[in-house]
Amino acid sequence: MGSIFLSNEELGKKDDDHKPTKMTPIRTQWNAVRVPPRKTLKRVAIALAVGFFVYIFIMNIPTDVPIRDRRRPVYHNSLSGDEPPPTQPKPMPVLKPLRGPNRGKPKASDPEPVPASNYNGPVVFRNLAVSLHAISSTGGGFAENKNILFAASSLKSAALLLPMACQMGAELRSYVHFAIMSRNDIAMDDLRTINGIDESCQIIFHDARPDYTASSTETRHGNAVTRAMYHINSYMHPQAVIVDSSPAETRIFLEAMRVQVSSMNVPLIELPEDAPTQLAWITKLDSSSLATWDKLNMELLVHAGPGTSGNLIRLLKSLTAADFASCSVPHLTIELPNHVDAATAQFLETFQWPPAAAYNPTHARQLTLRHRIKRSGVTEHESSIRFLESFWPTDPQHSHVVVLSSQAELSPRFYHYLKYTALEYMHSNAAIMQQWDTRLFGISLDLPATHLNATEAFVPPLKKSTTPPGDPTSFLWQAPNSNAALYAGNKWVELHAFVSRLLEHQRNTSALDPLFTDKLVSKRYPSWLEHALKLARARGYWTLYPSEQTAANLAAVHSELYRAPEEYEAELPEQAAEAGEVTLATAPLLDSLPGGGGLVPFDEMPLLLWDGVATELTKLDEFAAGYTKEFRAAVGGCGELTPSELIPKRSTKDLFCSRED
Template sequence: MPVPQRRFHGDEELGKKDDDHKPGVKGPMGRAWQQRRLPNGPRRSNLKRIALGFLVVIGFYYFFKNMPTDLEQPRQRPSYVPPSGPNAPASKAVPNRYDFVTKTAEDETPDAPLHNFNGPIKFYQLASTLHGVKTRGSDLVNQNVLFAAASLKSAANLLPIACDTAIRARNYVHFALMGRDDISMDILRSVNGIGNDCNIVFHDARPDFSVQSSDWRMEVSSAAAFKHINDFVNPQATFVDSSGDEETWFSKGLKQRAGSLGRTVIELPENAEQNLMWITLLDSSSLSAWNKVSINIIIHAQPSASGSLIRLLESLKKADFFASSYPPLTIELPHDVDEPSKRYLERFKWPPKGDQSGSLLTLRHRIPQHSLNADESSARFLEGFWPNNPSSSHVLVLSPQVELSPLFYHYLKYTMLEYKYASNNPSAQNLLSLSLDLPSTYLNDTASFTPPSANSTVGGNVITTGTSQFLWQAPNSNAALFFGDKWVELHDFVAESLESQRTLPTPTTLNEKLVSKTYPSWMEHVLRLARARGYWTIYPSFETEDRLATLHNDLYQPPEEYSEEVNAEIDQSDELTADPDHYLSLKHSETSLIKTSILTMLPNKGDLPKVWDMPLLSWDGEQIVVDDFHRQAVNYSNVFRREIGGCGTDDMEKVRVDLLAGDLFCLKDQKT
């Protein structure tokens, strides 16, 4: 073998060292080296070439396998190029390939993009509008309300309602789009007819890569977008579409985040634009209480009056509760329940629709077989309800003789939110109840009652402007919503009054019974409390003869505690169980029930009047001004404290405590 020429001629050591490091041909190691260098053995460089060639073959295989051809539709693969349009990010961003989720072949279609991107979420269009909010969004309590949608169909359902709400100018209206559709906000406004007069603040709350995003990413995006909007806007209420057109992932994400933040979400049903437009007349404070208030219904059934009870329950089943939850229903049954009532209640279900879990029906059956006296009946009836939260839990009292309009709950919730929860409404502290019934007589049931007309002063002259809701100190037992705080105070008032009757002599001035025996006995206690405190009830008034509630006297039964006294006056030739010549209310003819939109029936196109603009009546029906009304309440409470409360002339006036009536009584102080 020829000796290779040394690379470094001037250095003998370098050449020598190189020879020393080469494997020799002598000795055992030399023989081993020769065996490894046999001509038939594979060289190391050949192994590298084989491996590299194998990898090249594999690469070409996968390349040609996934390359589109004219003979076969290519398998759709995720695109790494950001989408164009208003929702595209400002700078090009390539999603991580490990963020894609594999889909089955049947989920893939040539015309629809894969919803499989689960990368980090960015809102490139949202910051500019949020930072530009000028509606006091930093205040926790403000006038901001939000309409939010993901589906374009839902957006079309919400935008007319949002526009009408903004035009009313009681709230600042915001609209947020959180869906996948790559449509510009200008086009969205244009196709839905939203002009500048609507004055809606629009927010593009769609994430980057919304078209390719998975349902899970869009759900998280909806929750995150709402969190950002809440930080800058603090919406008092958020409207969403519940007609069935909305995306499931959107509803789930937004509702969960709103619940964790303590924000109100109002779900609008399919026919909201026809029957629920009164919601646009409420302010943000009222809308915030939408889901926080609860109403319980209580019915005191009478013996041998199955027809009346069944008619009332059937009208409740036909009522429209829109997107609100059904109220719990309690029926107080007498000891002797007639057979038709038993059979009907066996089949009766509440709520009537199966879209809510569990039953909200409670039946209470009285044990004593004897007839109750007035005090026992009052106590038993009031014990039928107790609010868990006096500021938000209320009770609707219904007489079995009543039949309700299918839209009664619309009016009830509308007026309750407006007069009890609206901002800057100090008169709410004097509000005892809301009546659905417009009475035909005064409380003594011997004189016909004519509702007052609304008056306005023009140029110093008083002009009658037509029908209007009005305030009356007289309570109602046929169909009335009593507020929870007043119901708690009534409990304490009745307890103190019953104790006073047991220990004190009969009052000389206040002993007269003012409420007819055609009404239940607890009405007398409510009237006394209303006169002592200066409370009033709001009564409805409509442009037509249609009503929210009508009374049926064909099956009339007097209150059980007064049945013997009333029946003693029965004219045996009359079909009624009471003499209509003696009780004028029994002559009242039945009225038709409201079945069209509430806004078309109320005066002033449904815009409710302010409390201070309503006519005010004292308990006996005399129209009075507010100052005289409160002056009468002070005078009555002073007499009440002496004759019924047991307070002497030297007793100091006690401090009034909320929800209690102890300042009207002095019996406990005398015992101690």
């Protein structure tokens, strides 16, 4: 390269020192200096290479990268860095075929038009960080808080959910959030305006749509839903997630939500199309109740006596017509007598449970039939044992039993009422703080016409307040119910132990005290009800009864085909039939509840002793303490007990001191 670009002065000097002695003739013509061909090719090759790389660079400059707004953070694949926090593993969504409750065949006009979808780039959330960072005061950093999330992808679903979210927010029992994950790029202000949402709704909105949402592929949209829920859960930890599962909602959204929410270990409440009218009671519940949505389990127990074919078939038909939308269908156990007539046997051959219209993705048969063996006679104690052995709670705090007489007929709304009241009175923040569940023995669906003696007419109490005067209300009564009532799982366990100890006491005692033998419950009712009353009196337990208006919308008890319990049938032959027909009302659940559908706190309800006498809580405790002391001495063989021995125990050992175990 030096010979090309530099002159060589030394080379010229050497030529002068070696000139020949004779002068060489001087040429008169100039010749061009020749550059060796090899060096010319090098320069050409270098120039071409540089030009080629410049051309490639220019042709491949990215043109689809948006201008980044550095005034606010941008979500990438994780909240910080490339990997999610170690306590929350990065979810890997697997999209499966859509399965869910209330899946009818969608009409052609139902689904939203899907925009052209061809963009499948990385998911970036440009607006989500702002709203998530702003909710620190709601306690979202803790696993337990008061946050409830509504989420929608379809604008039609948003229109269905937003009024319900507004109603829940107006109750001021939870922090209500609404996340929009639509492929539509509608402005958030326009979404609120179109749906009539203003500041009074108390909703916190989150724009969880990614960039290029309108042109995203379905796969990218599903991934965006999954990633948005991951970020939302990290900052909010919602206690429950509520979505629309009607055909109006997009398939890919529901698939992604089911996968991601299941990994969050919170309930996903999927609402049907008629939710604003039939499930409006959900908006009255607080975050603590809704967090228990999928843990609550209720089983149905039907005890059918001899000769009750018509009653049993009517009851089972009403169960088939019940509305279990957004709820899991309960297990059904039917206790059949020794002799099953032809009509009942034929009906049971084709009886399907869960009902065909109910959501049952596993096609599991949740029906148990028990056929009793013929015996010469069934005593009241044997009948009680057989009945109590028909159910046992898997989780006493969340597993309950609904006891149904074959004389009952149920409204399609009965299950919603039981779930509503059980969630409120057993699992709400108010119930936990005031320990309502420690007193609640059961929840009745019907309003008895008589006292437990079956002779004296029962007149339900009126509202405590005099404004307005004479209003009907739900109330608390120490008397249990055998027609149609839910019994708490923990109280069932206690009743089971109580009856077991009672019967052992009877076997080991020759002379029984009148406290044990005297019957306060008529023989028109099954024998186990007497034992339940004893336990309720000793513990100060009560049963929740609905107002007359509400009861007419939940259950009807038919006495026109009345049959006495099997253990008392020989003693009451003349009462085998009575007149009197009742019909069920058809109003929506909230319309049948007083005060706009809200449930009355226990301390505002009238309280009745077992005999129907109105009382106060302090007086009830005094009566319970007196009865317990008398029971311990007369039946339990107890003397003076230490304070620790006086503490009520689920095993009821504190009532039976003579037994060693």
